[in-house]
Amino acid sequence: MNENLVPVLIVLIVVGLPVMGAVLIKLAKIVTGETGARRHGGSSAADDAQVMQDLHRTLLRLEKRIDAIETIIEDKKTR
Numbered sequence: 001m002n003e004n005l006v007p008v009l010i011v012l013i014v015v016g017l018p019v020m021g022a023v024l025i026k027l028a029k030i031v032t033g034e035t036g037a038r039r040h041g042g043s044s045a046a047d048d049a050q051v052m053q054d055l056h057r058t059l060l061r062l063e064k065r066i067d068a069i070e071t072i073i074e075d076k077k078t079r
Helices: 005-032 045-078
Strands: none
Touching: none
């Protein structure tokens, strides 16, 4: 094995395995529905839904504004 490759493998094992383990544990918690927010009095599913609806409404308004700006720019180009 190449002598320069040994330190790289050691770093990958020492750092990579714990990081991969933490990611897998976090994914398992997400899949099972266990989140830290619920245990600590955080937001509920209804709160999350309300935030998503607010974001959707805001994005729709933003889209209308962008369409209006595009129309104004096109009108100025044709004049």
